[in-house]
Structure formats: structure tokens, C-alpha cells
Amino acid sequence: MRKSAKKERISDVVGKEVTRRSFLKGVGTLGLGLAATSSMNRLAFAQPKGPIKLSFWTWQNPQQHAWIQKRVKLFMEKNKGIQIDWQYFTFTDLGKKISVGYATGTAPEGFATGTWLMPTWLSRNMIAPLDIKLLGYSSLQSFVNDYPKAFIDGAVKNDKVYGYPVYVYGFLNYLNTKQFKEAKLDPEKDQPKTWEELGEIARKLAIKKGNKFERQGFKFAMHAPMWTMVQFNPILLQCGGSWFDKSGKCTVNSNAGVRAMTIRASIIRKYQAEDPADSIATSPLPMMDFLKERVSMFSTHCIPIPAVKSQNEKMAAEGYYRPVQMPGVDPNKRYPTAYGFNFVVNINASKEKQEALHDLYRFIMSDLVDCWKDTGPFTPARKSGWADDPQVKSYPHIDEIIKARDNGALLPETPVVNELSDIMHQTVQKVTLENADIKKALDEAAVQVDKATEEFKNQK
Amino acid sequence: MLRIGRAQISVSRWQLGYESRIQLWGILFILPTILFFMIFKYGPMLWAIYLSFTGYDIVTEPKFIGLNNYINIFKDPIFLQALNNTLIYIMGSTIAITVLGLGLALIINTGIKASRFFMSSMFLTNIMPILAVCLVWRFLFHPYGLVNQFLSPLGLGRIDWLTNSYLALPAIIIVTAWRFAPYFMVVFLAGLLAVPKEIYEAADIDGVTPISRFLRITLPMISPIVFFVVVVSALLCARIFLMPFIITGGGPGGATRVLSMLIYETGFSYLKMGRAAAISVILFLIMMVFTILQIRFFSKTEEY
Numbered sequence: 191m192r193k194s195a196k197k198e199r200i201s202d203v204v205g206k207e208v209t210r211r212s213f214l215k216g217v218g219t220l221g222l223g224l225a226a227t228s229s230m231n232r233l234a235f236a237q238p239k240g241p242i243k244l245s246f247w248t249w250q251n252p253q254q255h256a257w258i259q260k261r262v263k264l265f266m267e268k269n270k271g272i273q274i275d276w277q278y279f280t281f282t283d284l285g286k287k288i289s290v291g292y293a294t295g296t297a298p299e300g301f302a303t304g305t306w307l308m309p310t311w312l313s314r315n316m317i318a319p320l321d322i323k324l325l326g327y328s329s330l331q332s333f334v335n336d337y338p339k340a341f342i343d344g345a346v347k348n349d350k351v352y353g354y355p356v357y358v359y360g361f362l363n364y365l366n367t368k369q370f371k372e373a374k375l376d377p378e379k380d381q382p383k384t385w386e387e388l389g390e391i392a393r394k395l396a397i398k399k400g401n402k403f404e405r406q407g408f409k410f411a412m413h414a415p416m417w418t419m420v421q422f423n424p425i426l427l428q429c430g431g432s433w434f435d436k437s438g439k440c441t442v443n444s445n446a447g448v449r450a451m452t453i454r455a456s457i458i459r460k461y462q463a464e465d466p467a468d469s470i471a472t473s474p475l476p477m478m479d480f481l482k483e484r485v486s487m488f489s490t491h492c493i494p495i496p497a498v499k500s501q502n503e504k505m506a507a508e509g510y511y512r513p514v515q516m517p518g519v520d521p522n523k524r525y526p527t528a529y530g531f532n533f534v535v536n537i538n539a540s541k542e543k544q545e546a547l548h549d550l551y552r553f554i555m556s557d558l559v560d561c562w563k564d565t566g567p568f569t570p571a572r573k574s575g576w577a578d579d580p581q582v583k584s585y586p587h588i589d590e591i592i593k594a595r596d597n598g599a600l601l602p603e604t605p606v607v608n609e610l611s612d613i614m615h616q617t618v619q620k621v622t623l624e625n626a627d628i629k630k631a632l633d634e635a636a637v638q639v640d641k642a643t644e645e646f647k648n649q650k
Numbered sequence: 651m652l653r654i655g656r657a658q659i660s661v662s663r664w665q666l667g668y669e670s671r672i673q674l675w676g677i678l679f680i681l682p683t684i685l686f687f688m689i690f691k692y693g694p695m696l697w698a699i700y701l702s703f704t705g706y707d708i709v710t711e712p713k714f715i716g717l718n719n720y721i722n723i724f725k726d727p728i729f730l731q732a733l734n735n736t737l738i739y740i741m742g743s744t745i746a747i748t749v750l751g752l753g754l755a756l757i758i759n760t761g762i763k764a765s766r767f768f769m770s771s772m773f774l775t776n777i778m779p780i781l782a783v784c785l786v787w788r789f790l791f792h793p794y795g796l797v798n799q800f801l802s803p804l805g806l807g808r809i810d811w812l813t814n815s816y817l818a819l820p821a822i823i824i825v826t827a828w829r830f831a832p833y834f835m836v837v838f839l840a841g842l843l844a845v846p847k848e849i850y851e852a853a854d855i856d857g858v859t860p861i862s863r864f865l866r867i868t869l870p871m872i873s874p875i876v877f878f879v880v881v882v883s884a885l886l887c888a889r890i891f892l893m894p895f896i897i898t899g900g901g902p903g904g905a906t907r908v909l910s911m912l913i914y915e916t917g918f919s920y921l922k923m924g925r926a927a928a929i930s931v932i933l934f935l936i937m938m939v940f941t942i943l944q945i946r947f948f949s950k951t952e953e954y
Binding site for chain 1 (some may be wrong): 672710726789793810815901915918921923925926
């Protein structure tokens, strides 16, 4: 009786007689159907379109470009229909190569760009907005929440996302702890919290023989305009200054600017702990003076262990270096410049290629623990998906590295950022190498920057 | 020979004489070269001249703005500084290359022992990769580098070659002369070997001093070579880019930024291609002066 009642109920629903055999048959078919649907879904993600050829350019860094190359190769293995012509260029050449590419119609469909160049591409309508859903985010808010605020500000404009953040890192003050101890200083307690403290400690650390430094206390990098900007930017902001006022006029020659430049030059002029002409740094290794122990403190992005090892095996083996936060004008304003790289899409790329690039970018950034393993301590831009991993947590001084990233201030957002960098670099050279008058040098710089801005507006 | 209906008529109508056919073949043979120059040399040059009258940011279409680029650059202190640097650099390098090249050639020409070895080893400076040369010289010019070590017995003390705005350009000139003088030494040597020995023998019989011999015989006899070296090295130096770019990056404070560097920065870094084109036209005019001088001089050269 119970059996026949059950039979009736099922028959009522289905509308025809259901036997045990037909039921099992149905379940089997459903299972097969579901399996097929799910595998087709995977297939749809893996092979979204027919044969697609993409060009994709990134920046050069021994660890980072090797990792990106690995991910690109893996992506192509999983997506047989997509072929990627991947190339990398030096940090400084990449932007220029891309500009030339746009001019000649040979720009890549996708490329990585320094965050400071985002205004350059955006102001000329060169990059396309991204579809955050294709990148795996349910809403703009969820995307914004997943990255440090200062960094995301440069990638999102008018509620549209233009850059998919890859890496972001803040500058740190690297201390040679052995030399600290030699100077009877405690690297933990005596780490400089203000610029004045930095000057005083640098003076104690410096060793001079006649006019020649045997060891410099602290060093600002002087090898490239962008580094000059990265190092001067937080001092200017901490002093209450800004690069531009609301009307777009350059205000670097304000009182705050003069104070910031005075601080910048004080390590040489006031504390006499640095010789700006005495450096063995090169663009590939700006921290060479620190790694060769010619300098006790150096401001730089996080230094990978292999880079230390390649130049100073003893330092790497004994680990007598550590990063701390950069000083501030007061101890509560200890923040550096944070900068990084975004993946962007060429506005001229076809819709099909744009979608394929979204898949590529999402795939590259889908395993951030692997990213850390290969490229740490360069910090991925995303907050989630890597920082809690035990391998990350056990990395020396990881908290300092992440703190610098999260507290960092962005470089000024201006379409004339390259002109600004070159002008500021020359200004710093005049002040530090030729002892030029700070106010006069900054006045000249501001005039030149305003001229560049005016020319940009006229060109548009 | 075709003799079929209308075809026969058309062939005979267009039949060319022997000389014309030779000329036509000549034109056909040089046509690929002419096309190559038109497409890859003169075409881009004309395009650059056109761009110099436009506002062009690489991405959007060029906008015609007349002489604005030229007016603006002559008001721009950065351009004037680069122009000044370029002229000083051309002058300094040309003098250094000519004097050093001629001096080396005279020494080699005296028939010193192992002269071929010295000549070959000196010529190496010209075939070394420029990037390596620049990086090595950066370290040689370091405040505590080999150059200063070498000069220390003279009591000159520390010289900041690359970070002093008065010395950085002379330092680049030294590197230029080091690299190119041996190349022009070979050119001078060819000229010296072409001077007839009988003239020197006659001078020796007359008891001419070595200095008079050089000033009154050698120099006049090789004057076309000297002028050739001056003009060619000036043209070479006008286009210099990599040396200041790698050694000093144009610094300190723009003291070594030459026009070719400014063109590169203006065009590809600042995306002001119209302005960059205007600067390149001015550089072209500077080089044109040397070229015209060379053409005019060689058309009047006397044969000894």
C-alpha cells in the first residue's frame, strides 16, 4: 500500500507513470546532463572565442617579468585558442614604447603601466574601461574595497575602472643593523621617526676621512627622475604642501615646498652625512650603495633577498639589514610614496580581444600565493588572497612592508608627470650638487611645470 | 618580333632609340634605391617638417598651428640650453677628435715599433659596444675613480666630473674623443701615406725643421683630409645621443642635455611630437651648414 501511494504521488507530479527503472534512468540522464553542462561551462571560460592573437607588454624586473611570463604561458596552455605575443621592456622604456606604438598603430592590445602614467593615458583617451564582472568582482564597491585606497584612486575615474592593479609597494627606510650597532645605536629604538632624527642618526653613522666619506649615513637616490619624485613627494605632502592648486597651477615653490626641499637637502647641507656625487648606483640596482655597505640607511622599495645575495652574500646570510617606515615631519606622519603597476586595455582593441584580455588578467592574478612565492617581497596590489598565507606571514619584516604599501601616498595625478619628474630631478640636482638657492630653484621649476601644463592644454 | 595586327603598330610607335633604352635601363636599375630613399629617408624628413608646424600628441590627429612650435622653442630656456650644449659639444669634440686623431696618425707614421699593433688596439675603442663604453666611463669618472686617481699626483684633488655642471660636458667630450679619434686617425694616416716622400727628402736636404716640415708640407698636403675629418666628426657629434643619455642622463641640471636628447624626451616622453619635429628641423639645419661647407670646400679642392 505504501509503495503504491508513493508511486501515485510521483505520478501526480510527473504526469505519467514512473517506475523504479525509469526513475533511475532519469537520475542518470540528469547526472550526465549536469556533468556535461559543467564541463561546457569550464570550456566556455577556458576557450571563450575562436583563434585570437593578443599582444601584451609588461615591465622588466628579473622576478616579476619571469612570473608574468610563467602565468601567460600557463594561460595559453589552458586556452589553446588564444595566442599571446608577450614582450617586456625596462621600467623607463615601457611608457615610451607604448606611446610610439600608439603613434604607429602597433601598440599592444594590453599592457602593464606604472600607476604614475595613468593620467597620461586617461587624459588622451588611450585606454578602455574594464568590466569588473569579467575580472571576478560583483560590484564596483567590492573591487574598490579589495585594494589600498590611495592606489585605487588612480585606477578608478567617474565610477569606471581603467586599471587592474597588479603590484603596489611603498618605499621603506632600509637600515644596516650591523653599522647601527657599530655606532652604538639600536636599530629598533633608534630608528629615525622624523627627518630631523634621520639627519642626526645619519651624522652618527657617517664616517669621514678628510673630505672623503668612508661611509655615508643616509642616501637619497639620484639616478632617475621618477625616484626623485617618489622620494620628494611624501616630504612635500607631510610639510602641508601640494604639487598643484585647484586651478592646476604648480605650487611646489610654496613655503611648504621650500621647507620640503630644505629637508631634502639637509642630509648634505646641515648634517653633512651624504655625498650626492659619490654613488655607484645604477638604474637596474639603485640600492647598490646600501648593498655594498657604503651607506648605512637608504630609502627604497622592498629589496628581494636574491638581490641582496647577488651583491652581498654576507649581508644576506647574516641578515643584518631591516626595513622600517620612512620618517615623517613628525612621528605621526610617517608615510612614503606608494606606487605600482596596473594592467590596462588599449581602447583600440576589438571587443573580443578586450574580453580575452580580461580573462588573461584575471588568470594572471588568480594565484597570489604563487605570485608571492616567485616575486616576494614585492607586494601584490590586492588585499585578499595572499597576505594570510603562512609563507607570507613568515617573511622577514612583512608587517613593515605591508604597512608602507597601505599607508603610501600616490604621486601627483597629472598628464604632465614626465615633465614634472624631469624638472624636479634637475631642481634637486641644482640644489644638492650645485648648492643652488632653494626658493629660486623651486620658482624656476614651478614656471617650467606651468608652461608644460599650458602647452598640454593648448595641444588638446 | 611581333607582327600581329594592332600590336605591331603599338610596338613600333613606342620603339626607343639605343641611347634612350640604355637610359631607361639605367633608371630602372636605380629605381629601387630611389624608391628606398623616397620612402625611408625623404618621406619621413618631409613628414617631420610638416609635423613641425602642427600640434601633435602622437595619439590624436596633428593640428596645424603655423610657426607656433618654432616661436615657442626659441623662448624656451631648456631648448636654448640644449642648443648651447650641442654647439659647445660639436666644437669641443671636433677639435679634440681632429687634434688627437692627427697626433696619433703622426706618431704611427713615424714608423715606431709595433705600430700596427698600436693602431689595431687603438681602433678597438671604436668597435666596442657603446653601452659598455658609457658604463665603464661612468665609473672611471667617479669622484674616486681611475681618472682622478691618475690625476692625483698633479695635486688636482677630487674632481666631480659628472656631477659638476661645468665639467660634465667636457667629460662627455673626452669620452667622444677617446672613442672616435682612433677611427679618424686611420683616415689621417691614409692621407699622410699619400704625401710623396720626395717632398720630405727635398725638405731634409734643405735642413727644414720638423715643425716647419709639418706646418709647411704635411698640413697643406693633407688639408682636404683635415677638412673632411672636421666636417664628418662635426656631423657625427651633432647627432650624438647615447653618450650623454647613458653617462649623465642629461644632467646635472640639464648641463649635458643635447638637442637629440631633447627631441627624444619631447617626442616620446612628453608626447609633444610637433615640437620635437621643430627641434629636429633646427638640428637638421645645423647639420646642413656643415654639409654645405663640405660640398663647397671639396668642389674647390686643389690637387697637389
